[in-house]
Amino acid sequence: xxxxxxxxxxxxxxxxxxxxxxxxxxxxxxxxxxxxxxxxxxxxxxxxxxxxxxxxxxxxxxxxxxxxxxxxxxxxxxxxxxxxxxxxxxxxxxxxxxxxxxxxxxxxxxxxxxxxxxxxxxxxxxxxxxxxxxxxxxxxxxxxxxxxxxxxxxxxxxxxxxxxxxxxxxxxxxxxxxxxxxxxxxxxxxxxxxxxxxxxxxxxxxxxxxxxxxxxxxxxxxxxxxxxxxxxxxxxxxxxxxxxxxxxxxxxxxxxxxxxxxxxxxxxxxxxxxxxxxxxxxxxxxxxxxxxxxx
Amino acid sequence: xxxxxxxxxxxxxxxxxxxxxxxxxxxxxxxxxxxxxxxxxxxxxxxxxxxxxxxxxxxxxxxxxxxxxxxxxxxxxxxxxxxxxxxxxxxxxxxxxxxxxxxxxxxxxxxxxxxxxxxxxxxxxxxxxxxxxxxxxxxxxxxxxxxxxxxxxxxxxxxxxxxxxxxxxxxxxxxxxxxxxxxxxxxxxxxxxxxxxxxxxxxxxxxxxxxxxxxxxxxxxxxxxxxxxxxxxxxxxxxxxxxxxxxxxxxxxxxxxxxxxxxxxxxxxxxxxxxxxxxxxxxxxxxxxxxxxxxxxxxxxxxxxxxxxxxxxxxxxxxxxxxxxxxxxxxxxxxxxxxxxxxxxxxxxxxxxxxxxxxxxxxxxxxxxxxxxxxxxxxxxxxxxxxxxxxxxxxxxxxxxxxxxxxxxxxxxxxxxxxxxxxxxxxxxxxxxxxxxxxxxxxxxxxxxxxxxxxxxxxxxxxxxxxxxxxxxxxxxxxxxxxxxxxxxxxxxxxxxxxxxxxxxxxxxxxxxxxxxxxxxxxxxxxxxxxxxxxxxxxxxxxxxxxxxxxxxxxxxxxxxxxxxxxxxx
Numbered sequence: 001x002x003x004x005x006x007x008x009x010x011x012x013x014x015x016x017x018x019x020x021x022x023x024x025x026x027x028x029x030x031x032x033x034x035x036x037x038x039x040x041x042x043x044x045x046x047x048x049x050x051x052x053x054x055x056x057x058x059x060x061x062x063x064x065x066x067x068x069x070x071x072x073x074x075x076x077x078x079x080x081x082x083x084x085x086x087x088x089x090x091x092x093x094x095x096x097x098x099x100x101x102x103x104x105x106x107x108x109x110x111x112x113x114x115x116x117x118x119x120x121x122x123x124x125x126x127x128x129x130x131x132x133x134x135x136x137x138x139x140x141x142x143x144x145x146x147x148x149x150x151x152x153x154x155x156x157x158x159x160x161x162x163x164x165x166x167x168x169x170x171x172x173x174x175x176x177x178x179x180x181x182x183x184x185x186x187x188x189x190x191x192x193x194x195x196x197x198x199x200x201x202x203x204x205x206x207x208x209x210x211x212x213x214x215x216x217x218x219x220x221x222x223x224x225x226x227x228x229x230x231x232x233x234x235x236x237x238x239x240x241x242x243x244x245x246x247x248x249x250x251x252x253x254x255x256x257x258x259x260x261x262x263x264x265x266x267x268x269x270x271x272x273x274x275x276x277x278x279x280x281x282x283x284x285x286x287x288x289x290x291x292x293x294x295x
Numbered sequence: 296x297x298x299x300x301x302x303x304x305x306x307x308x309x310x311x312x313x314x315x316x317x318x319x320x321x322x323x324x325x326x327x328x329x330x331x332x333x334x335x336x337x338x339x340x341x342x343x344x345x346x347x348x349x350x351x352x353x354x355x356x357x358x359x360x361x362x363x364x365x366x367x368x369x370x371x372x373x374x375x376x377x378x379x380x381x382x383x384x385x386x387x388x389x390x391x392x393x394x395x396x397x398x399x400x401x402x403x404x405x406x407x408x409x410x411x412x413x414x415x416x417x418x419x420x421x422x423x424x425x426x427x428x429x430x431x432x433x434x435x436x437x438x439x440x441x442x443x444x445x446x447x448x449x450x451x452x453x454x455x456x457x458x459x460x461x462x463x464x465x466x467x468x469x470x471x472x473x474x475x476x477x478x479x480x481x482x483x484x485x486x487x488x489x490x491x492x493x494x495x496x497x498x499x500x501x502x503x504x505x506x507x508x509x510x511x512x513x514x515x516x517x518x519x520x521x522x523x524x525x526x527x528x529x530x531x532x533x534x535x536x537x538x539x540x541x542x543x544x545x546x547x548x549x550x551x552x553x554x555x556x557x558x559x560x561x562x563x564x565x566x567x568x569x570x571x572x573x574x575x576x577x578x579x580x581x582x583x584x585x586x587x588x589x590x591x592x593x594x595x596x597x598x599x600x601x602x603x604x605x606x607x608x609x610x611x612x613x614x615x616x617x618x619x620x621x622x623x624x625x626x627x628x629x630x631x632x633x634x635x636x637x638x639x640x641x642x643x644x645x646x647x648x649x650x651x652x653x654x655x656x657x658x659x660x661x662x663x664x665x666x667x668x669x670x671x672x673x674x675x676x677x678x679x680x681x682x683x684x685x686x687x688x689x690x691x692x693x694x695x696x697x698x699x700x701x702x703x704x705x706x707x708x709x710x711x712x713x714x715x716x717x718x719x720x721x722x723x724x725x726x727x728x729x730x731x732x733x734x735x736x737x738x739x740x741x742x743x744x745x746x747x748x749x750x751x752x753x754x755x756x757x758x759x760x761x762x763x764x765x766x767x768x769x770x771x772x773x774x775x776x777x778x779x780x781x782x783x784x785x786x787x788x789x790x791x792x793x794x795x796x797x798x799x800x801x802x803x804x805x806x807x808x809x810x811x812x813x814x815x816x817x818x819x820x821x822x823x824x825x826x827x828x829x830x831x832x833x834x835x836x837x838x839x840x841x842x843x844x845x846x847x848x849x850x851x852x853x854x855x856x857x858x859x860x861x862x863x864x865x
Contacts, residue, residue, distance in 0.1 A: 193357050193397040196350045196411065200335035203349060222338055229334065 002058030003156075005049045006114055008106060008122030008135065009042040009063050009078060011071040015127050016040075036070065038077050041123025043191035045184040048153055049121050050082040050192065055156075060084050062114065066094060066105055069209035075234055079202045080194035087113055087235035088207040094239065096251035099129070103137030104248045105239075110142065112242040113235070119161070120181045124149060135183035145180040151188045207234040299363070299424045300355025303601065305639060305828055306420050309646040310347060312824055316416075319650060320344070322657035323414045333406045347417045353397050354421045361393045363428035366554075370431065370721050374556035379542030381509035381556045383435070390432050391464070400439050401462030404446060408454065409462035415656060419594045419649040423642075426598025427605070430725040431554030433598065435507050437591050441467040441514050444584040445533065447659075448571035453533060457512055465511035469584055470534070470560060472504045478738055480516065480577055481526040485562060487517035496532060496569055498540070498562040506732075508558025509543050511536050514584065515567065516576050531576040532567040540565025551724030586683070588733045589690040590652060593645050596693035596729045599722055600638040603697070603704035606719045607631050610708050621707075630703045636835035637700060639828075641693040643817035644810070648685040654678040684746040684755070691739030692810045694729035701726040737803070744802045748790055752809040753783055759816040764823045771837055775815045778844040782808040785851040794856050801854055804847040811840040 013034035015022070021033040046063075053059040063078040063086030065071050075086035089109050097105065110117060120139070125132035132148070139146035151166040154173065165172045166185045204225060211217070217226040217233060226232050239249055247253060274280040288294045300306060310316070320343045321327075327343075329336035337343035365386035372384035383391075394400065402418045404410025418440070426433040442461045446454060461467060476482040485500035498517055502508070513534040520528035534541060540563055547557040571580055608631055611622035621627045655678035658671055667675065701723040705712035712719050730736045746752050756779050764772060785808065789801045815837055822829035 193361075193393050194353045195396060195398045196353050197335045197398045199349050199353060200337075200346045203346070222342070225338070 001056050002060070003052060003056055003118040004114055004116055005052060005059060005061045006110055006117050006120045007042070007046050007049045007061060007063045007078065007083065008120065008138070009046065009065045009074045010039045010123075010126045011036050011065065011067050011074045012039045012126050012128045013037075036073070038074050039123055039126045039128075041125060041127075041184060041186050042074075043123070044186060044188040045121045045123045045182070046078055046081060046083065047189050047191040048150070048182065048184055049119075051189075052119070052153065052156065053082065062086055064089065064106060064109060064113075066090070066097075066102060066109075069207060072205075072207035072210055072234055075207070076202060076205050077194070079205065080199045081192055082195065082198070085231065085235060087237050088209060089237045089242075090207070090209050091239040091249075093244075093246055093249045096254060097249065098254035098256035099131050099133040099137060100255060101249055101251075101253035103134050103141055104253060105242075105244060106134070107138050107141035108244045109237055109242045110138070113237070118178045120144070120179070121150075122181070122183050124183045124185050132183070135181055139181035142181070145176040146183070147174055147176055147180060148183045149185045150182045151185050153182075202231070205232050205234050207236045209236055296356070297359035298352065298355040299358040299427055300351040300420075302355070302359075303424075305642060306351070306423065307348070308821065308825055308828055309642060310351075310416065310420060311344065312821070313646070313650055315650045315654065316340075316344070319414050319416060319653040319657065322654065322661065323412065325661070329406055329412070336406060336412070347413065350411070350413065350417065351420055351424065354399065354424050357393050357397055357399075358424050358428035362390050362425060362432055365390055366429035366432070366721065367718070369429060369554040371553075373553040374546055376543055376546045376556075379544070381543050381546065381558065383556065384554055387432060387435070387554055390429070391436070391466075394436055395464035399436075400464045401442060401458060403440070404442060404458050404462055408446075408458035410458065414649075415590070415653045416646060416649040419590065419645065422591055422594035423598040423601070423645070426595040427601045428598075429554060430595055430599050430602075430722075430729075431552035433595050434552055434555035435466060437595070438467045438469070438507050438510065440587050440591055441469050441512075441584065443587050443656075444514060444531075444580055445512075445570060447583060448531070448575075448580050449533070453568065453570065457533065457535075461512065466507055467512050467514070468505055468507045468510035469588070470502045470505050470508070470513050470515040471581060472502060474501070474503050477504075478735065480581065481529075482524075483516050483518060483529055483577070485515065485517040487519040487530060487532060487567070488521075489519075490566075493566070496567050498532065498534065498565040498567050500562055501544075502560040502562070504547065505558045505560050506555055508556065508560050509536070513541070514570065514580075515562075516581055519569075519573050519576075526577040527574055529576040529581075530573045531570045531580045533570050534562075534565055534567045538566045549728075551721070551727050585733060586652075586686050589686050589739075590645075590648060592729055592733045593641075593648065593686075593689040593693045596690075596697035596726070597638065597642050597645050599697040599726045599729065600634065600641060600693070600700040602722050603700040603719070603726075604631070604634045604638055606717065606722065607634055607704040607707040610711075610717070610719075614709075614711075627707060630707055632831070632835045633839060634700045634703050636832045636839060637696040639821070639832040640814035640818045640836045640840075641689075641696045643821055644685070644689050644814050645693060647817055648682065648689040651678050651681040651685055655682050680751070681755070684743065684751055687734075687739035687742040688806070688810045688813065690733065691730070691736045691743070691806070692814070694726075695736055697726040697729050740802045740806045743806050743809075744798075747786055747802070747805045747809055748798075750786075752813065753779070753786070756782075756809075756812055756816065759813070759820075762816075762820060764819060768819055768823060771815075771819060771833065774837055774841060775812060775819065778808070778815065778841060779812045781844055781848045782812055785848060788851065792856060794859075796859055797854065797856055800859065800862060801851055804851055808844050808847050811843050815840050 013031050014037045022030055024030045049061045053061050061083045063075050063083050065074045066089040072088045094105055122135045136146050147163045149165045150163045152164040154162040154164055159178050160175055162175045166187050317340050320340050330338050337346055368386045369384040375382045401410040402413045406412050422437050425436055439461055445457055471480055473483055487496050487498055490497045515532045515534050516529055517532055518528050519530040542561050544559045544561050611627055612620055614621045658675040704719045705723055708717055708719050711717055786805055789798055818833050818836055822833040
């Protein structure tokens with residue numbers, strides 16, 4: 001059995017190690033101060049896909065990511081770890097998309113490039129928006145079952161997948177016919193490391209969007225390689241390539257409007273250090289009762 | 296995210312800044328002939344260097360994010376023995392799996408066997424990086440380089456059978472030591488007999504202190520010539536664990552490198568294959584195996600020194616006493632500066648050695664494919680000699696430095712360092728073996744001393760002195776020259792005395808003087824190219840080395856045949 005798997009992945013600013021310059025004064029993310037990384041839970045998703053590929057040789061794992069040219073780094077990173085290839089969904093018309101417009105674009109692209117997809121796997125949520133909406137919306141738009149908070153694929157046979165879900169207070173095992181959409185929780189197995197032979201093989205992979213204005217593959221160093229090895233040119237899709245409805249893309253297709261952004265300013269001048277001793281805990285309870293914070 | 300390669304600019308410098316590197320890569324890649332056969336093969340020198348950088352980036356990532364975080368748990372748990380089989384500490388499997396998935400095995404092997412065809416210099420960097428994360432794990436992982444010996448001396452059938460398995464992650468061991476044959480391997484008694492009926496060799500007997508003794512593929516030194524008692528009766532054999540016949544009787548309880556199982560092995564009529572020719576086991580194959588292993592220990596030592604430096608400086612910045620960080624006190628800062636200086640000097644020696652090994656090994660390999668041109672033969676001879684002379688310096692000095700650095704690292708930690716909570720105690724315990732196994736420092740001296748007395752080191756020193764440096768280094772250069780003069784004067788005096796016992800007693804001092812001067816000169820070259828990385832270390836190291844050389848000079852000046860009796864204990 002061989003499967004067609006699409007992995008949804010996103011390049012995100014690394015919000016895990018935030019320094020003082022992480023936000024601009026107007027309250028938006030200062031992208032230049034935060035390194036761009038592979039969204040962590042999308043790596044968990046990729047690992048689940050690669051495990052299926054280990055189990056069912058002949059399986060194709062294709063990464064789909066939406067973003068500017070530099071987001072193609074996510075596709076390369078996935079290929080270093082075992083993915084077969086990928087598509088960069090990129091167009092000015094996609095800019096400013098909320099989760100609705102993003103899932104519309106992704107679903108449209110999947111229908112276009114992989115109409116016979118067996119499984120779509122993405123991370124639960126991205127660390128920049130934290131919505132956890134894109135995976136489920138893609139499933140709805142494609143009319144597929146969805147299994148969220150997936151932690152482990154237990155089996156896949158006879159056109160059915162059995163998945164362990166991480167839920168509040170325990171785990172749940174569910175079964176779904178294929179095709180379906182999985183969103184993977186961060187508690188799932190971490191992604192395997194990059195394989196150095198694959199790194200050396202795919203290191204020159206580029207999406208056309210990554211080339212500077214007026215430069216073609218023929219102008220690059222080792223240009224002959226791009227002729228000889230077609231896999232070095234990554235797939236790229238525009239709005240028109242996937243016949244997307246412009247009204248449902250980007251800002252135009254995004255009902256979500258940011259009304260206001262507030263900076264959180266910690267006003268307290270002093271902090272207190274409490275130990276776990278009974279005395280300190282009692283003291284804190286008394287203080288909180290007195291200030292009517294609790295009670 | 297932390298990365299043990301990218302975070303340490305000095306390693307990248309060592310890889311990128313040697314004039315020997317283009318020659319190494321050109322030889323290793325045979326003029327880039329693999330480029331149309333293998334997708335991952337480099338197109339040219341720049342492409343190869345870029346690939347090396349990317350490979351080490353992956354190593355640095357895995358070590359920082361998997362191996363190093365596991366080190367404490369692996370040290371605490373150690374391996375287990377059940378029914379003659381070893382299981383590693385549970386986190387060791389995590390480390391091994393990550394390395395296998397990343398394809399970090401058979402790193403120097405040709406691509407046709409599934410290897411990465413990396414130069415020894417690049418493999419050495421990987422080795423160093425792994426050791427910084429966990430020296431005990433480095434022990435298991437780096438035994439993959441035993442495959443070099445099988446590659447060099449095994450037949451084509453054996454190469455095809457074993458090398459791809461190692462490239463896929465099967466582990467190796469070298470079964471040399473026995474209860475009565477440690478440093479003196481000529482006394483090995485493990486018996487190899489030819490089983491006429493089965494048409495194969497059989498091993499019977501025991502081995503002791505075998506690192507990773509339950510490995511998949513063993514290289515075994517055994518006595519194939521009944522009735523002999525010396526090194527000429529020993530041959531090398533390959534034992535495949537899949538054939539069975541070797542059990543682990545016990546795992547040693549050690550001071551350090553707990554993650555690495557040190558085993559006592561019992562061979563019960565174990566089927567094995569002869570590797571290479573009979574009787575050449577010790578005198579040719581094990582000597583080659585040992586030189587590779589010694590370079591490995593040098594890399595392990597440098598990795599430990601880096602770890603000691605990282606821990607010392609982090610603690611000294613964090614720890615406050617008398618109202619300020621202790622790193623602000625000159626007495627503490629001096630210790631850390633000395634660690635850094637020894638680290639940078641030792642690392643310069645390590646990579647210079649690796650580069651010499653690379654050129655000679657690549658040429659030797661080419662000589663198995665075709666006849667070398669006369670100038671290639673001369674080059675092979677030159678680099679083979681340099682590799683042979685530098686390997687015992689790199690191993691001996693770096694292992695002693697690792698111990699000193701680990702000692703100072705604990706000292707920087709004060710009382711906390713003596714408690715078992717900080718990594719410095721593990722580094723200290725792990726470092727202790729480096730100056731013992733694969734030949735003690737005393738045996739490194741034995742291997743090196745002929746290059747003292749035959750003037751080879753002096754010639755190397757003179758050659759290095761000829762290399763141009765900017766005017767601002769003239770002062771340092773003159774100081775190093777004065778050290779070299781003292782080394783030459785002492786060597787001449789010892790030779791003049793013409794007494795073997797005196798010569799043996801003085802050897803270690805002469806060895807260290809040569810090493811100190813060579814490291815000063817290498818570090819000066821580095822500082823000239825990258826003052827931002829090495830200028831301070833150079834000054835600190837020359838201060839240290841000058842005092843060391845003066846100490847040895849005084850000691851040797853006072854030494855004479857008349858003194859010998861004061862040292863006799865037998």
